[in-house]
Amino acid sequence: HTRLLRYYSHCVSKRSICAATASPPSGTAPQLRHNCTAGSREVRPLRKTAAGSHELRPLPTAVHAEAGKGKFAVNMFAERPLALAARCSADFTPPLVNVSLDDPPGQRWAPLVKVFDVEMLMRTATRVIDLLIPAWVHRAVAPVAEALEDYIPQPYAGEILGMASFFGSNISDIVLLNFAYEITAFCTSVVAQDSSGRLFHGRNLDYPAAELLRNVTVDVLFLRKGEVAYRGTTFAGYVGLWTGQSAQKFTVSANKRAKGYWWENLISAVLLKSSPDSWLIRETLAEAKDFQDAVKRLSTVPIICDVYYIVAGVRPGEGVVVTRDRLGSADIWPLNPARGEWFRVETNYDHWTPPPHSDDRSGSDVQRGPGFGGVARPGTEGEVRGPPSAQKF
The missing domain is CATH 3.60.60 (Penicillin V Acylase; Chain A)
Structure with missing residues (x-):
């Protein structure tokens, strides 16, 4: 969670969406290699939802994390204003x-x-x-x-x-x-x-x-x-x-x-x-x-x-x-x-x-x-x- 918060503090922006995928080491928090320079550096606490997602609250930007098959995906959807989605794989960062x-x-x-x-x-x-x-x-x-x-x-x-x-x-x-x-x-x-x-x-x-x-x-x-x-x-x-x-x-x-x-x-x-x-x-x-x-x-x-x-x-x-x-x-x-x-x-x-x-x-x-x-x-x-x-x- 510490790594996630550091990542969010760098990536979360009220003006953009970014998505990252990374392979977590066994038994550890995910190592996120995608580096979206999106603007805001606010750090907000994570809250785990009933569905297993993680959200930043209270905040007009919602964040959720989903475990995949050997992957760990983070998708950020900015609610206001409109955001543009872009996807990067774990092995490549533009x-x-x-x-x-x-x-x-x-x-x-x-x-x-x-x-x-x-x-x-x-x-x-x-x-x-x-x-x-x-x-x-x-x-x-x-x-x-x-x-x-x-x-x-x-x-x-x-x-x-x-x-x-x-x-x-x-x-x-x-x-x-x-x-x-x-x-x-x-x-x-x-x-x-x-x-x-x-x-x-x-x-x-x-x-x-x-x-x-x-x-x-x-x-x-x-x-x-x-x-x-x-x-x-x-x-x-x-x-x-x-x-x-x-x-x-x-x-x-x-x-x-x-x-x-x-x-x-x-x-x-x-x-x-x-x-x-x-x-x-x-x-x-x-x-x-x-x-x-x-x-x-x-x-x-x-x-x-x-x-x-x-x-x-x-x-x-x-x-x-x-x-x-x-x-x-x-x-x-x-x-x-x-x-x-x-x-x-x-x-x-x-x-x-x-x-x-x-x-x-x-x-x-x-x-x-x-x-x-x-x-x-x-x-x-x-x-x-x-x-x-x-x-x-």
Whole structure:
């Protein structure tokens, strides 16, 4: 319990959720290896519930611990304001880096080289590119890289140039790496509201090459004038975000929409100068004033790929799935708790059409839905980490 309290004092925050898993030594308290730097350092007493869970009371943040099969899991759900769930395994802790938006774009990502081995990053980038991008595309991208600022807007062109400099890579590889991540994000996202009006937002990323990407995953605090403007999770070398939080305002995740061809996305990006889906998330996190403003931006700004944006706010009812075409929204699917529609599950298919039999993640998740909603502790994190949602490709 002493170790747990030390861990909670470091991790518990009124602005975030984190989950950790660790293997406890026999007969001892669990050794928690996940280190979530979440903000608040308050220490509150634990109280064991009748169900065997441990909760911090009194406190607007609820914590429970569950014994698993050879594992010890800790899940923290922030009741107010809205929190974003992220999962880390016991054997891997994403590093946390600060990216100052006050720095010139070319210098912003320099902190990456302090926490990652550059040679490992380049080996991973090469393998990801070879796995996902055909050889002929490498040649097609070369002219874009040579005139980067003619095709890619600032600050992203500058950030990509900076990445290439820090990694000792050619610019073409960093451009390819960013578009590889942009076209392959298979995911599951859940937004839910419980009977007390608390909102929960969970997600996973079912990328190909998951074992490679686990080693380059990074949590980022984006700073402006020394204060956290927004935060997100991404991959080293990638300037976009698929998961982010603007504290006291909203959270957002994005899922690939299985529609169109990847080369159409590349043409859209290069010729039409549309925004990659993940860049729009960054811009929305930086600029949107609240949940409604975020939904409007994510619904209307032209982007390069069809995508689903899942957004949650800080007030009851503020949860929505935005189905996007490249030029605008195809559908807006909000929570409607008054009609019993207290959760939305989105994978990679339009919710109004049946998913393919070979990939019915949404059907499975919806069937499990009543098990985590309308109760005091939605099991959102369990929904997105278990099969078939957390698929292996």
